[in-house]
Amino acid sequence: MEQIDFSFLEELAAKYGTPYYLMYPDVYEKNIGSFLSAFTPRYENIIVGYSFKTNYVPYLCGISLRMGCYAEVVSTMEYELARYLGFEHIIFNGPIKNKPILIDALKNGTIVNLDSLYEVDCVCEYKLSHPNDDVRIGLRVNIELTDEMGSSRIQNGLRVGRFGFTLKMLEIVIRRLKQADVNIISIHGHTSSSDRAVSNYQIIVRQMLKICKTFDLEDIEYFDIGGGFFGAAAKGIDASHKPQYKDYADAILDIVLADNWFITHTPAVVIEPGVSVVANVFSYVSKLYQSKRIAGQNFITTDGTVFDVKPTMHSNNLPFTIYTQTESTQLIICDIVGSTCMEKDIILKDVEVPKIQFGDYILIDGVGAYTITLTPTFINYLSPILSLTENTVQQVRRRQTINDIISLYK
Ligand SMILES: Cc1ncc(COP(=O)(O)O)c(C=O)c1O
Known part of the structure; x- marks a missing residue:
């Protein structure tokens, strides 16, 4: 400045x-705009779910609301903040959503990505007692983020991540949800890595596509890749060797746009940037x-x-x-x-x-x-x-x- x-x-x-x-609101706006325009020339149906946890200063969240972003929240507190700030479009992630808040979110049309069998139970019970409601949920999937050399790229070098359902769990979960007549409209693959490498997103996207096909997920409207990108480096940090927004966009779109399932269903590609749009703000x-x-x-x-x-x-x-x-x-x-x-x-x-x-x-x-x-x-x-x-x-x-x-x- x-x-x-x-x-x-x-x-x-x-x-x-x-x-x-x-705080530099113009920089924030520019970051979000640049991330979006890395995708839109090749694929219009792109949604930014701004990651509240990264920085939920209400004034800042208000800017993302005005720019058409969804709120990406992971707790009751963040969900209530997003509602308070007037967000109509909310993505509710996170491992713990207690039943009252989960049901409230479903009723409000929030995209709720389930992470546990407890949540699956809550949703199925709700549908059973409200058979006429159109109950729509998403599923967080557990991504095996292991590179060609067999080493894990998960944050902090962890061998496995703890979030989402594995393939084995998905067999049970999806069967139960389908039997209960619950619509699966979102698939969520956020996986935090230490290196924020572009190649991680190739692994994530391929696994998400595989799951959609393996389980015949015909109603997917949101193909949610999550966050964990690099970007928004403050002046003085050498980012010359770091990926740019366009590198991520191209890596993701190269794969999905060459995939038959994807181009038949054309779901919205959702990204949930945090660090990559707010670090230098x-x-x-x-x-x-x-x-x-x-x-x-x-x-x-x-x-x-x-x-x-x-x-x-x-x-x-x-x-x-x-x-x-x-x-x-x-x-x-x-x-x-x-x-x-x-x-x-x-x-x-x-x-x-x-x-x-x-x-x-x-x-x-x-x-x-x-x-x-x-x-x-x-x-x-x-x-x-x-x-x-x-x-x-x-x-x-x-x-x-x-x-x-x-x-x-x-
Ligand atoms: C589900 C989810 N989405 C988005 C993010 C944002 O990640 P980042 O700030 O690294 O972009 C996180 C961070 O942990 C997350 O857990």
């Missing part, structure tokens, strides 16, 4: 306090307080915290910029550490920065995914979020207050 400099950050700090998040600004040297090691302390920028505590340094009041050519290697009392509150490790004084700022980029939704009220109040365009600044979340905290307790 052109307008970001020391005095701009200082102005915002004076008005809203520090730390604070900056947020930055985090905190004030620098002091520089310390202890046993040869330099520390710079901010009023921000690692819990706000990478609550998963991964060890990668995110891209950052220091904004100082006076220019300094003197550089030091230091750890940028946070305001909590935890030794592990290390925001950046061994980074080179100019000499700072109290009141300088650090801006950390690429904090849009799995940050705000994962950040607890830990020691500090939750920070405000300021939406920034070329001409406007709008506060879309205020700072938490003591009243917010105590109102939950007796």
